[in-house]
Amino acid sequence: MFESLSEKLGSILKKLKGRGLLKEEDIAAALKEVKIALLEADVNFKVVKDFTEKVRTRAIGKEVIESIAPGQQVVKIVHDELCILMGKSHSKIHLAPNPPTILMLVGLHGSGKTTTAAKLAKGFKKDGRRPMLAALDTARPAAIEQLISLGSQINIPVYGTKAGDNPVKVCAEAVKKANAEGWDVVILDTAGRLHIDEELMKELDEIKSTAEPKEILLVADAMTGQDAVNIAKSFNDRLDISGVILTKMDGDARGGAALSMVSVTGKPIKFIGVGEKIDLLEPFHPERMASRILGMGDIVSLVEKAQEAVDTEEALKLQKKFREDRFSFEDLRDQIKQLKKMGPLENLLGMIPGLGKHISRNAGAVNEREFVKIEAIINSMTKQERVNYAIINGSRKKRIASGSGTTVPDVNRLIKQYLEMKKMLKMFKSGKGFRLPQFNFK
């Protein structure tokens, strides 16, 4: 996500980097490129105009002329302005002082409200709350069934009646149920509607006044085009939304919509959806996102993820093994397991500084299935083989291949990669500098 934009800005700003003196023409040329890149990223035209104007004023001012590396300075200004445009810091969901906290999700058709509702509920449950879902989309065929089925997957109650029921009535009943049964967060999944559909927008007014939600969140598709501004504005003018959740961010949408929506409503983006599985909802961090846009990577998120998934004690043990050159296939298998706990691989790779732009196009080349294969091969080895690769001869290879449903070349390749990894770890140990091995997936 966003990679294409980072790529573009990256190559434009490279031209500015390291130059001693910046002329006004240089800045103008760079800004023109920035403008086109942002437009192709679907950032709204007016927003782009304001943005480049701001950057220009700051870049042409003293700030740059007097600084030692003006190119760096421009990068920083673009970065700062992007941060400002996307909202200052990560903002959380506010809980009501007296439960239940009611959250209302609104948005166009197909923006991902129902899925997001389930994801939010799961998040609250993880935080030790007692969330409940309410199916207010009585219009779309099987929308209620969808929410009920998602709810049962994550073991969270869903209040849903039948298709065609009045959503305002369903809403009142759901809130009543939550009060009676002590559910402390109620998430209202409303039907998708066009922001220009007066009748349906009026229905949202009624739901709002019935439920008195603590937060109204606009669920919007990251792929939204120039119209993002109008959509956000209409929903905000009408309902005074409290924030935006941007979905389908795991695609290659450049997410210009994010910039546009925030700048036109002044409301923060609270979460981003990064996958189809129910736990793939992440807090939105404007400063990290700005870094990503500029191709600076998102090392903070990566480290946080790693901390969540990796057992410290295990890590220490592993370090010891590295030092003693005892890194075995078993350790490799553990590593893969931990890596998998951190979420889809392509999401992770996108966070590594400088890597994002190289892999965006063929993120799939690093196929998750390759990991499954590697695990299968290791699982088919005997314990001795895992500890001492040297005993794996031709007939053992054959057995391993047929046991794991792979081929002998697959096994050979894994052994080769394992040896390269060992070699690299040795280098690491001896402090000779350190280079990632060329993984040859596929």
Added chain:
Amino acid sequence: MGLFEKLKQGLSKTRKNLVEKAESLFRGRVVNEKLLNELEEVLIMADVGPKASGSIISALKDKFKKGEIPDTIWLKNAMKEEIKKSIQDGTRIKITAEMPYVILAVGVNGTGKTTTIGKLARRFTGDGLKVILAAGDTFRAAAIEQLEIWAQRADAQIVKHKSGADPAAVAYDAIASAKARSADVVIIDTAGRLHTKTNLMEELKKIKRVISREMASAPHEVLLVVDAISGQNVIHQAKMFNDAVGVTGIALTKLDGTAKGGIVVAIKKELNIPVKLIGIGEGIEDLRDFDAEEFVDALFG
């Protein structure tokens, strides 16, 4: 309301945003380079896309230099002609003699695949054709139920497996049973997938392979369902889906909700894949064949 009127109404937002904005820009102005540059901004804002806008404007600039655009009335007409020219095509979904006619519907999440299939099925059954729907979205919760409801509404038959089943197997069964029951049309629904997910795109390729194995000439139509509200990302989507399964036509949904119908122009310009269907409202009859002439006429009112 006549069909054309309905189309006009569906496009009213785009008209306001594109044509009326251009008109107000033209008011009291003489035609010159500066005006044309400002017109380019209007086009970009309507999601026509930087490239397509650029080429329309440069065509207009050529005409202007040749003296073919003396004033803004001529400019408006010239603009209309250029837009028309850039989207002209005229291919529609046409059921051929071979039975069953197999349509594979693909697209990213939430563009309206299932709904489009339902409406399309209704149209075919209305024409007296026997239609079988294949519930190939075995991933999303309640997607099968949603298609079932549409099958009932459209008076079509449905072939389904359990949630989580192999979608290729569903497609296979649908075609086999269409042959057995001599159905005229099979429409295969698939799970929404982001075009960047390699493994999901591989799954789609497999579905297509299985279809072709069961019936060599099928699928006769690979319909990419696209949400008109998405911007230039549509171009990426179409490219990737086209690389994977060879898109033969595009269904552009929710066009009534956006002021940015210009994406029609961008699609044609960048991809040369015809837009075959447009959705301009929630009613079953609001899924329409795309007709460039009619579209531009309705747009320019």
